[in-house]
Amino acid sequence: MDTTTFALRWIGFAVMAGTFVAAAAAVAQPSPSGSDPQVAFNNHCRTCHSAEPGDNRLGPTLHGVMGRKAGGVEGFAYSPGFKTTNVVWDEANMDQFIANPNSLFPGSNMATFAGLSDAGERKAIIDYLKTLK
Ligand code: HEC
Known part of the structure; x- marks a missing residue:
């Protein structure tokens, strides 16, 4: 094989490998922001909140929180503002x-x-919160 053919084959291989790497990276990053949802939750919220139903810690469990009325976890002692609110959790609030x-x-x-x-x-x-149902 001459040099040109050799070079073209290498370029073809490199393009395929690049596509594969890009696809693998896309799978590894479920959030468009680049942050992994569960890691972000663990880093910022898990000290005080569990994702398991019925598991209240310093904060109430966040299982099923999206679409639920704020202050709605049975048996958790919320501060007064939560007891009288009409907030229902959505993405914006x-x-x-x-x-x-x-x-x-x-x-x-x-x-x-x-x-x-x-x-x-x-x-x-x-x-991540949306997956907790
Ligand atoms: C330092 C401890 C702490 C951390 C860290 C923390 N929280 Fe909380 N969270 C609380 C406490 C305590 C309450 C109850 C608030 C009240 O009664 O005023 C609460 C309440 C909530 C509520 C209201 C739940 C309901 O049933 O209406 C949501 C939602 C919430 N936290 C989400 C988060 C998220 C998301 C994070 C991470 C970004 C986070 N919290 C980090 C302590 C914490």
Whole structure:
């Protein structure tokens, strides 16, 4: 085989390998933001929240939280703001709450959590919360 054929074969191989690597990377990153949803949750929320039903820690379980009324976990002692609220958790208010808990529930016991300014991380966490049903 002459040099040109050899070079073309290599280019073909390299393109195929590149496609494969790109596909593998796409599978490994379920969130468009680049953050892995479960890792983001573990990093920022798991100290105080479990994803298991009925498992209340410092904060209430977040199992099934999306679409549920705020303050709706039986047997958890919420701060007063949660007891009278009409908030039903959706993507928009959850994003606001994670960015700044006090902006939605002033005086909330979660205010010890300062809020998460990275929108990509918040999106990843909300994607994870949606899987908890
Ligand atoms: C320092 C501990 C702590 C951390 C960290 C924390 N939380 Fe909380 N969270 C709480 C507490 C305590 C409450 C109850 C608040 C109240 O009663 O005022 C709460 C309440 C909530 C609620 C309301 C639940 C309901 O039933 O309505 C949501 C949603 C929530 N947290 C999501 C998160 C998410 C998402 C993260 C991570 C980004 C997070 N929290 C990180 C302590 C924490």
